[in-house]
Amino acid sequence: MRVERTAIDGVLLFVPTPHRDDRGLFTRTFDAVVAERAGLDPAAFVQDSQSRSRRGTIRGLHGRSGRGEAKLVRCARGAVHDVLVDARPDSPTFGERISVLLDDESFVTLYVPPGLLHGFQALTEQTDVCYRIDREHDPVEDLSVRYDDPALGIDWPLPVSAISDRDLSAGSWERLRDRLRSPEATR
DSSP states (O other): OEEEEOSSTTOEEEEOOOEEETTEEEOOSOOHHHHHHTTOOGGGOOEEEEEEEOTTOEEEEEEESTTOOOEEEEEEESEEEEEEEEOOTTSTTTTOEEEEEEETTTOOEEEEOTTEEEEEEEOSSSEEEEEEESSOOOGGGEEEBOTTOTTTOOOOSSOOOOOOHHHHTOBOHHHHHHHHHSTTOOO
């Protein structure tokens, strides 16, 4: 398993080597030693979650205030267009975004450090995304930005087939950005 850095500071891709033969395949989806060498504390991840979505569904853009939330994200079935936006005001890549294809062919795991917004669009009829999260969810700390905010200019590859009411009513990037940059911001 190799580790690749991305254009956003602190975001990592863990790229395994699936072993395929006439039976199918075998691959490592997590390796504590590799994670430690990349600067992560594997013991810090305390919760595993999974979502299932149908083609065209968008989930996000979500984040956490306070200490934030680190997570490892991978697509166990199907494929997703995964998007990250750096919402850390002190980051050299604040406001920048990247997209990554996560799928059940490459088995790449995406490390999302605290302070980023995360969302994805399901590209296949049945898509399962697995998350390993470093702390319990606290709804009071939820942050969200609308998936189609023109200031972010995210190019979603498919028409939207489903999205939650919560995500449809999310605020703008400009409003969140100004709040995060304000002297009163609690991060």
